[in-house]
Amino acid sequence: MLLAGLMVGTLLPWIIWLNHVVTSEFECRKWDLPSRVFARPLSLYPGLQMSAQAFESELMVAGYLYSDSASDPGTFSSSGGQYQVYRRSFRFDDGIQAGLRFRANLSNGVVRSLSDESGALDLVRLDPAEIASIFPLHDEDRTLVSIEDVPELLLTGLQAVEDRNFKNHPGIHLRGIFRALMANIRAGKAVQGSSTLTQQLVKNYYLSNERTLPRKINEAFMSLLLELHYEKAEILEAYLNEVHLGQQGSHGIHGFSRASEFYFGGSLDQLGTGQIALLVGLVRGASLYNPRRNPDRALARRNQVLDIFTLTGLISKRESDSAKSKPLEVSQKPRTGRSRYPAFVELVRRQLRSDYREEDLRNEGLRIFTTLAPFEQEAAERAVVSGMKSLADRGLPADLQSAMVLADVASGEVRAVVGDRSPGRDGFNRALNARRQIGSVIKPLVYLLALEHDADYNLLTRIMDEPITLKQPDGSIWSPANYDGTSHGELSLLEALTRSYNQATVRLGMNIGVHQLIARLEQLGINAPVDPVPSTLLGAVELTPIEVAQIYQSIAAGGYTVRLRAVTAVQTAEGETLNRYPLRLMPQPRRDAVAILNYALTQVVEKGTARALPALLGSDAVIAGKTGTTNERRDSWFVGYTRDRLAVTWVGQDDNTPAGVTGGNAAMQLWARLFRVLPLKSVDLDMPEGAYWTWVDPTLNALSDESCDGAEQLPFIEGTEPRSVTPCLARLDRDDRKSIWRKWFERN
């Protein structure tokens, strides 16, 4: 009696609890629809700089098909720069946009005109490319399938191999469990398991992987409960979408549909008999029978499964033999499924998790609008792939790695991310996660701090590039050398920065204070710990490419810092906009100094360490940039920007061994490959309030005049311009000078 009471007292609450777990989780997971991720929509307008190649690439990525007449939504035709496009209707975050058949006329890299049957159009926004389907809260990539769309042979074959009595059992095999229990008792520990599909599903859904008796008992009860609540078809469908069939980096490959994309690059309905057998065989051990890593074992397993298919009458002997005669038919590279741009999508996930409430992200079927520009992403990927190949051809290590981040200067919208030399590979994403020393890429901040420093410095201020010996806080002695091994004596701030001299920079930085530099990094949103040691001045700071992009966004945008963002809006499946990521400006207080730094960085490209760039680009557009190389040529960095695009590239070895790279010989090459196919708009060098352009003689460090020999126009913060004047200007001053107003109008 007591025993019975105890049983009811403990068993009943336990079963009620298990029941709750089983049903709530199943309901939640069963209908889990992935979120759809969209690229930024392409807005076309007359005057937009866009090559035909870029336009067609955008259409292709957005799934537009070439046709002769463009008579259906989602098709386009073209003839000599004349495009006819039938835009699909699409629900944006600002409402539904109807389909539209329009003409676009492109020539010489510019959209010349747009029109539809009723006349000229000022603006056409295309429906965006769908670039991924994700679960924002877990690192799984799935393509869901409904049971009606699963090939018959997969449904029956799976049962034939894994659970022949699935149709009839109540969730468990009592006899099987008993047999396993006896085997376990004999062995003295839990060694053998016999699982129905239901149990396997339960194990995947609710339980850890440990093999213990209590876990086995829980699993059995939960399986019974699951069968009690749900139809066989519902359970099988959940299983088909849940089962673990492989691993790609940190992402599990779950479900047959996703596995089909991952291994064969196509959907389930395109699979042949042998391929279905291979997938079914993987259930037993996705890693053990991994067809890419263990092809022999996978082949044996596939043939074993084909035998079972034949034995159970699912296929004929002849079909089995024909399937066996074929190789594994696995695609060379794992396709990243519906996530075409894994490095960018990781940034999307990261920003969603940091900026949205978890309960919002639990909503199913979210529509996530991002900033990715398909053509620019494709161009960045091509630049990395072809650039890395060319570096290897030139004798650099063939296993170098690379990362690239491309962003819009003013809005901070991230247009492209590449995290691996094989951009489609969904593994370690260097653009977001590789912390590397940034070397000289940090120097502009040192010079910026100098320019902001109470009227003491301008671009012509003389500093000394001489050996310097400093004691680091740990007691070690530090004597930085220049890249070329020599010291250059007295030179201007501008020369020291454009030629990236270490000794001059350290001397300048020590006058400013290392802590100022660290404070600035923090203020620019860099959370990585930075040691307050002198070597920080030369970039002994480990940052990720995206962090470097964040620092330079602020500079490139003239001190109007914005947070780099990959997500612009998120909508629920019903069309309710959850939250917007509006553009928020965070102006730096000293935009006059930033504007002057911008000019200095254009000089890096014009006559400094990046002077090879214009020839690589084949353009005379004004571009700003900075190279970076770290000790023993471990890291190659290049950060460069035009008026509207900023890109950071990094090249190095994953294990941080010397790679033989410099900023100029590697990262800059990749940068140039990307920008060769992007519109190049010159950097904006208009000065904000508080700074202005004036004529000076840089060698004399004196004010001069346009008409004087050796005069150059340089920007200065008001009050910091040189105090002396050239003899030429002094002579002119004595003459009857024109009134400022007259001169001003005459220059028109």
Next chain:
Amino acid sequence: MTENQSGENGLNVIRLMVASLLALLLNACAGGAPAPVEDREIDTRVRTPARQDSAGVQVYPLRNPAVVQFTQDARRAEHAGDLDQAAVFLERALRIQPRDPEIMQQMAEIQLQKGDYEQALNFAVRSYDTGPRVGEICARNWRTIGVARAHLNDQNGALEAEQRAGQCMNTRPAGF
């Protein structure tokens, strides 16, 4: 159409503007703006006084028709009271012309009405930095900065901004 923001063009516009200002002053016909019909802060403290500060002289760069469409959409959304939507339209306009001072000032005025004074201030400052720093838009920049600073409890800054608004017609823009 390309962006019309280069320094040379900007300079031309300003010269033209100064010339027209001189002409206006000579003719002594710079009439005041009509009285506001609404009692909103954005009108009473920014737009109307700015029109008066600038004596009706406007300096607008050539506009891209797509941008014009967005700014008009934004204005309609603003009048309908949908400030979030207005900001979305202006962001889309900024994607096309990221340094357009008029779009940024319009955004500043939207932020002011939304009560996001910090962003109102920031957009107005940016509009001033990239804009002609003279004329009606200059006055709207400083009026917005003034109102935003006042809301952010920077009374001295607000006062200074009011003075700067008044100077938008008689100072040579710095930086040229």
